[in-house]
Amino acid sequence: MSERKTWLLFLSLVFVVVLAACGGNNEPADAGTNNNEAETNNTSESNNNEANEAAGENSEGDYSLAEDQTLIFARGGDSVSLDYASVTDGESSRVTEQIYESLLKFDEDSFEIGPGLAEDWEVLDDGLRFVFQLREGVTFHDGTDFNAEAVKINFERWADPDHEYHFADEGYTYSVYGTQFGGFKGDDGHVIEEINVLGDHEIEFVLNESLGAFLQNMGMSYFSITSPAAFEEYGSAINENPVGTGPFKFVSWSKDDSIVLEKNEDYWLEGYPKLDGVIFQVIPDNSARLTALRSGEIDIMDGLNPDDVEQIEADPELAVFERDTNNIGYLGFNLDKEPFDNPDLRRALNHAIDKETLISLLYAGLAEPATNIIPPSYMGYNDSIDPYAYDPDLAKELLEEAGFGDGLEFDLWTMPVARPYMPDPERAAEVMQANLADVGVTANIVSMEWATYLERTEQGEHDIFMLGWSGTNGDPDYFFGNLLHSGAIPGGNRNFYRSDEVDSLLNQAKNSVDEDERAELYKEVQEIVHEDAPMIPLVHSIPVLAGSERVKNYVPHLSTSEPLTNVELAE
C-alpha cells in the first residue's frame, strides 16, 4: 500500500513538473518567435530593396519561376456543380471561371467590359438589337469548334424549359438567367425575343425591351458557353463533366476534396495560361487551412479570419490579397410597421450607429463605412451625399423631436450565418444594441434559422433586420432594382420601401443604354433614398485572401471569381 502511495505521489509530481514546464515554456518560446519575426522583418525589407532594385532594371524578371507550376487554391467548401448557370454559389463559379468563358470579359480589377469570346459588338436600334462578332479559331476542350450556333444553343437552353438540354426533369433551374433577363421563354418580362445566327461567327440578340445591363450580363460567369457536343455526350451529367473554351481543362473531381484542372495547351490567347495546372482543394476548417498555407502545402487560401490578417502581413513568406468591395451590409427598417413608417425616426436612428467601431471590431479594419447602397466603384455612385454622421446626442435630440423621447423598444433581427458583408452577425448585433441603448432605445436581439429568417423577413414579420447584398455583374440596377424597387416586394426589398418617384427613375435607368444618362438617374435615386432613409447602410466589406509570396500576378476580382490565366509561381 505504501508503495502505491509513493508511486502516486511521484506521478503527480511528474505531472506538476510537466505542467509547469509547459507554462514556463511560453515565454521563451514567444521571445523566440519575436526574435524570429524581427529577423524575418529585416530580411523582408532587404528582399524588398533587392526586389525594387531589380524592378528598376527589369519589371518582369525579378523572380525566377518555380519548376512545379501547379497552383493549389484552398477554400472552405466544395463546388456544388460545374454547370455554372444552374447554381448561384461562389465556390462553383470560382472553378468554372477557369474552364469556361463568356462572350464578354470583365477587366482584371473592375467591372469594365472588354472582348471575351466575342471580339467586337454593336448596339443597334436604341439597345433593342446586339450583334456580336465571335472570335475565330477557338475550339472547345473536346476539339469541336466554337461558333455562333454554340452560343445560340446555350442561351436557348437556359431560356426554354422545353429545350432538350434544359434538364428540368433532373431538377435543373437557371435562377440567375431569370433574374438578369426578366424571366424565361413565354414570361411577360423576358427581354430576349430571338437569337439569330447571322454567320458562322456572327450572332444577333433581338430584345423586346431595352435592358441597360445587357452587355454587363454578357460578362457574367453564369452566361458562359458550354460545348454543344458535351451536352450531347453527357446530358444532365454535364455538371460533373465540364467542357468549355477557357484557359484550363477539367481533369477530375473528388467531391469535398479536390478539383484538378490542367493547362489548355490550345488556348486561343498565345502563351497563356502560365500555370500548368490548378487544384481547388477543400479544407473546411479556417485554422487548418492557415496551417496548410504556413507549411507550404497550399498556395492561396480563401476564408481568412479578419483577426489573422495582421499575422500574415508580418510574415515575409506570405501575402494578403484584397478583393475590391462589391457588397453592402445594412440594417433595414420595416416601413410597413409602425413606428418605422416615420422617416424622422429612421433618420434619427441613422445617427445612432457607430460604423467605425463596427469596422475596427469585426472587420479588422477591412471595410468602408457605407453611405449609399452601391459600392463606391460603381457607375453612378453619388459621392456628393453627406453621410449621416455618428452623433448620439443629435440622435437623441432628433428622437425627442420625432416623439420618441421616452424611449422605444423593438426586435433587432440578427442573421444566423456569417456572410462576406457580415463576418460575425451576432457580435455586430451586440455592438449596435449598445449603440442604440446609448440613445435610449431598447433593441432585443432575435435570431432564427437562415432560410426561415429569409422567408419571414420577405413576409415582413420583422421590425428591424440585418442583411446585405453582393454584386454580380457590376451593374447598379442589380442593387437598386432588387433592394429598393417596389416591384421587388416580396423579394429583395425587405424594407417594404415604396416610392413612385424612385420606381420611375429606376425603370428609366434600367431601360436606358446611355451610360451618362443612367449614372445621372442613379445619382438622383440615391439622394431621394438618403432623405427617405429606409435603411441604415453599414459597410462595404473588403474580402481578403492569403497566399504564398511565390504567387505572382494574382488579382482577385470583385465578382469573387477570376480566371488564373496570368498567374505564375516564383521559386
Add this chain to the structure above:
Amino acid sequence: MISYTIRRLLMLIPVLIGMSLITFSIIHLIPGNPAQTILGEQATPQAIEQLEEQLGLNEPYFVQYGNYMMGLLQGDLGTSLRTKASISSEIWPYLAATIELTIFAMVFAVIVGVNAGIISAWKQNSLFDYTSMLIALIGVSMPIFWLGLLEQWIFAQNLGWLPAFGRGNPRDPVETVTNFYLLDSIINGRPDQLWTSFKHLILPGVALGTIPMAIIARMTRSSMLEVLRSDYIRTVEAKGSHTLSVVYRHGFKNAVIPVLTVVGLQTGTLLGGAILTETIFSWPGVGRYVYEAIGNRDYPVIQSGIIVIATIFVFINLIVDLLYTYIDPRIKY
C-alpha cells in the same frame, strides 16, 4: 448459427424502417426550406417557387416519404437536391474514406490499447500502470478538435513531417479503383503513393483513435485483472509456464469478450461520429457528407446517409456477436 444470422438480418428491416421514419420526421420538423437555402438571400420568390416545384418539395409529406421509400426498396438512395447527383454513386467515395480512416484508427486503438491494458494488469500498481492509465484518462477527456489542431501545429506546421489535410497529394492524385487509397495504390503498383496515403492517415487516425484507445486500454485492464486472479491462471503458473506467455495466451484469450464488445461499439460510433476529425483534417468522409447535407437541408442525402451508416452499424454488431461463438465455444446461439 445460420438461423440466428438470418433472424438478425431480418430484424434489420424494422430497424431501418424505424430509422427512416424518425429521420424523415426530424428533418421535416426542423425549420428551413431547402430551396431557399440552396438559392440564398439573393433569390427571387419566383425562383424559389420554381425550384420547390422541381424538387417535389410542395408535395404532402407522406407522398414525399412514400416516394423515397419506394425508391429505397428498389435500391435507389435518391438524388441530392443540391448537386443533382445520384446518392448511390455519390456516397461510395465518402464511405470508403471513412471506412479506411476508421479501420486505421481502430487498428491503432486496438494495438496500443490492448497491449497497454494487458501490461498494466500484469504489472498492476507499477509506474507503467499508473502512467498508461493516466494517459488513458487524458485520452478519454481530450476534445478531438483540440488534439487535431495540436497535432497539425506540431507535426505539420513546425516539424513538417506529416501532411495536415486530405487523403493524398493533390498534385499526384491516386487513381481510384476501390476508393480505399491504400488498396488503390497497391493495385496501381505505386509504392510511393502507398507511403503518401499512409502518411495522410497518421494524424487523423491518431486523433480519431485516441478515445477508443483509452477506453479499450481501461476495459482490457479491468477484464484482465479479473482473469489473472482466477484459479486456472494460478494452475498454469504452478506448472511452470513463462509468465508473459501465460498472460497473453491463457489470460487474454479469456478476457477478450468484453474488449471485443467495446471494439465493436466504438467502431460503429467512429463511422458516424468522425465529423470533427473529418472537418479538421479535410477528410472527405461520410460524416462530413451528411453534416453538409444537414446545413443545406438536402433531405434525401441526410436520410440515405443515416440509413447507410445505421446498416453498417448493425452489421458490425452482428459480426461481433458471431465472433463471440468463435472465441468462446461456450456461447451458442
